[in-house]
Amino acid sequence: AQTVTQSQPEMSVQEAETVTLSCTYDTSESDYYLFWYKQPPSRQMILVIRQEAYKQQNATENRFSVNFQKAAKSFSLKISDSQLGDAAMYFCAYRSRNRDDKIIFGKGTRLHILP
């Protein structure tokens, strides 16, 4: 069974600085999808960025980018120019390409932005 591990329960970053959130996963599959979700205090789950495993190029969405290392099974999220609105819980998630393709989530990293 696949697992997703986020080793940093909490992190803090100064406003306007850059922060990287770590995620590792375990799978025997070669083709899959990876996601980062953001959960602000409102509780709403928001899709931040996604990556297809067969694509070597790292995904980028504005200030958010990933460092996808397939061999190391690592999928970190980099937030550049951190803003107060980035304060949230961030979840890393894995989804198989199989028919039975439920999404598996990590336990999350709470990100604090220091003004």
Next chain:
Amino acid sequence: NAGVTQTPKFQVLKTGQSMTLQCAQDMNHEYMSWYRQDPGMGLRLIHYSVGAGITDQGEVPNGYNVSRSTTEDFPLRLLSAAPSQTSVYFCASSLGQGFHGYTFGSGTRLTVV
């Protein structure tokens, strides 16, 4: 286009009571799932469905029941509520497989006393 609608947003139950958490989506999504979120545990999958009439168990299915009679609706039933079921519950849906991440409802905070 309402997306994924969960009701109620908050609920308090007494131990032993039963109830149904409602989830509806208007996006014609095939895939629907129920997760529970507990502090330090992330989101854990309770049950999921890959289409009308098809459901399967996730990581923590005990004490919960689901059915999927239509594409739009995926209710979650608590058969006999226990304090251990105090949690925030999320319903999510997805169009097709893979790259389409889930769209989430706004969650239901359930307290069992």
